[in-house]
Amino acid sequence: MDHRLPDSGDALTGVDMFAGLEPEVRQRVVAAAVPRHYRKGQILFVEHDPGDSLIIMKRGAVAVFRTAPTGERAVLTVVRPPDVLGEVSLLDASTRSASAEAIEDSQALSLSRVAFMELVHSNPRILDAVMRSVGGLIRRLTEQNADHVFLDLPGRVAKTLVRLSGESQAPMITIELNQSQLAEMAGGSRQSVNQAIGSFASRGWLRTEGRRIVVTDVQALRRRAGMTG
Ligand SMILES: Nc1ncnc2c1ncn2[C@@H]1O[C@@H]2COP(=O)(O)O[C@H]2[C@H]1O
Incomplete structure (x- = not known):
């Protein structure tokens, strides 16, 4: 066939x-x-x-x-x-x-x-x-x-989330990724990535919904990752 x-x-x-x-x-x-x-x-x-x-x-x-x-x-x-x-x-x-x-x-x-x-x-x-x-x-x-040389782990988590958000200008960006996958991408332990996510969530930059992360303030994440422009 x-x-x-x-x-x-x-x-x-x-x-x-x-x-x-x-x-x-x-x-x-x-x-x-x-x-x-x-x-x-x-x-x-x-x-x-x-x-x-x-x-x-x-x-x-x-x-x-x-x-x-x-x-x-x-x-x-x-x-x-x-x-x-x-x-x-x-x-x-x-x-x-x-x-x-x-x-x-x-x-x-x-x-x-x-x-x-x-x-x-x-x-x-x-x-x-x-x-x-x-x-x-x-x-x-x-x-x-x-x-890996210049950013701490929360900075790398923020940058990974910005990258996964792509070019979207939407006020809320849903990323289909659980926290283990995020840890594998950001190069950190699951526990420390969870801490970073918890701290971003408490500042209103994102929220977690089961196996998803909803980014609500991509500009704040960009700043945390030291990204300009
Ligand atoms: N560090 C990396 N970043 C992005 N993509 C990669 C990286 N390393 C490998 N790849 C991709 O993953 C593929 C694995 O198979 P290849 O080596 O044929 O080609 C590789 C690239 O397409």
Whole structure:
């Protein structure tokens, strides 16, 4: 049975890496890609698996994480549409640099390394976007390193919440993340992250609702994280 998506270039709408390509080329990408569905909690791949595909997010959310020998997890990022995942091992033809788990029911397109390389050779313009993507990743890593040196834990929790709030200007922003996941992202123990959340809640910057966090004053969180502009 053919599981390929019936639509054409539309499946790549908003995906920076394929923006600006001719419609026929976009159609070729979609035709070469295989749709994937991941249930919440499903592991897409683990660190050191062969890195044989680029995953283009269409719906849902995937957490990228590393696991310590003690079993402790550090969440490096949460990837949502229209972002892609898996570009690192695609570029260095090596193994996965981190593991990935669907944290919501998700849909994606999986493009094999072979198909991606063919595409790059016939459309070198894609390399512009690939370089932007890798540049963006290096920039985020630099920022994360600096945060671990310059920010205390409440500052990192505040910054993580600001980042997860995205560009939203809404007076209330709901983040579907429990406090353990937040601790894994901010790089702290669950207990100290809970304390930071409790202190932000007492100041009216957010409230918790079960497995959600509702941000009510993103500007205050920005200030606590030392973010300007
Ligand atoms: N520190 C990080 N921040 C954001 N994304 C990352 C980070 N490390 C790895 N990734 C992503 O997670 C993917 C894991 O598989 P790859 O190494 O193929 O490609 C990696 C990137 O897409």
